[in-house]
Amino acid sequence: MEHALEVRNVSLRFGGVRALSEVSFAVNDGELFSIIGPNGAGKTSIVNCISGRYRPTEGQLFYHGRDITALKPNARAPLGIGRTFQNLALFHHMSVLDNIMVGRHHLLKNNFFTGALYWLGARREELEHRRKVEEIIDFLDLQSVRKATAGTLSYGLRKRVELARAMALEPKLILLDEPMAGMNFEEKEDMARYIVDLNEEFGMTVVMIEHDMGVVMDISNRVVVLDFGRKIAEGDPATVLADPHVKRAYLGEEDEVLVDPDDAPDHPSVAERVA
């Protein structure tokens, strides 16, 4: 069977730092796959390699059998790879609606010429895609903030807008880097349900980095565990968590080690929320 994604012997070095060492794993088409591991284990680095932000020092990446190792980041969206970021990366001064519309960039054909004329198909196309965006807005319950400037939203809402933007490019493979970090219980519950829907209803293959073990156990089909840039386990969630290496690596001492204060997302200040 052809894999949606195959990571083959990927190593990544930053000067003397080995962020990844010969990491290999494969994600099946339609799977909900989680990457876990302590902070600094290399989880974000692997997602950056898949989305094209980092180029592996060694090794290869295959997407539906196609070698994408050296592909430019902006050439990956049209192939159907979308992602969200661990530290929010919205277009701060744009409205929620426009943020999500940017996600449809590669699906739109109007250009600076037809766009400036708002004619020759540009208008019709914009309105068609606006309809698609409204469906995503409805799905993620963002109706009340669609006209708000993204930078003024609460942390939890911004995370959701990022998900909406990634969904808008209609990915076949969606990469979610800590989609629930910094959320309260209720927000996490909503987010977990959205992710399951992405996978089951929208048919997207999901690769998720998440620290909340409860969620990972609940919703993932399979899990890979990284530690110090190496893969230490892979398999279904229950087996992986029972693995002695994994226990030693980071489940050992306390239950909540998974939330490292250093990696806590920066919450917007109260002033920022009110502004």
Add this chain to the structure above:
Amino acid sequence: MANASLIPAGDFRTSYAADTTIFPTKTSRNTAILGVILIAFAPLVLTGYWLSVLIQIGIFGIAALGLNILVGFTGQISIGHAAFFLLGAYTSAYLNNNLPIPVFFTIPIAGVITALVGLVFGVPAARLKGLYLVIATLAAQYILIDFFSRAEWFSGGSVPASANPFSLFGYTLRGDKSYFYVVLAYLLVSYLLVTNLMRTRDGRALVAVRDHYLSAEIMGINLTKYRTLSFGLAAFFAGIAGALYAHYQLVVSNEGFGIERSILFLAMIIIGGIGSISGTLMGTAFVVLLPEAMEWISMELKGGTIDRALQLNNNLTFLREIAIGLIIIAFLVFEPDGLAHRWRQIKAYWKLYPFSH
């Protein structure tokens, strides 16, 4: 308060088409139409002097709009905009003088040629950031100006090039009164085009590149393409404006289009509002009217103590430059969002009056 919506309660949109119009409400659209109609009567009521001021605001407003695409929307910087303005002016004059093409056509052609030259300079500039980008655009300014002073065949070299009045197939428009309408038409079309651009794919891509280039790239946006494109678009409007200026002044020369003019263009968009389309015009009006206001003040003070102390008449140009410098700094410090933002707040205040607190 700053984010108070200006849409009256009860104004519900029934379709996405109605929700994506340029004007958010019927009232705002009618106000704009009324404004344009009133402006169209200007030549009938204004003196020649004030009409020329309006024409200048119109022409420079088009050039500043181009610069705002580059600086305000794409987050680049340029201190070479005046050179592209001049390129448009020389190109249109040259084409019309040497080929049987009426001015009506040479103006847009000059815009396109200036845009192509802008793209050429944009290719290296799009790969640079910060100070390096500033230096690169400064180089563009000097290279072009140097070219104009050397290429006698193109620009007349040390003698100013002459330009013909606006013409179309043998029919010639003479005088400010009719030229005012030419500029008004170009101004309206330019602002309409840019407004449309900003609500469609490529305009959003430019802003995305400005706001967060890494995630823009993940959304499939080619950063280099859009940064280069924004130089081309900026140059296009500079070229159009320059061409309009050439056939208004009827001569073109390098004088007055050095780097200080490029900085004045930047002043227009900083004062009006970086990344604001309507603010661009407000900022341009401000910068064009400022010397007029200063002249008026110096006239009022004539003969008084302040006049004697500062020798206002002799130092007017000098004082004007200081004033513009101070005003730019004041806007950067106290009103970084420009006049457009202040204007929105004033409107919001009056909408809610007397319950604004």
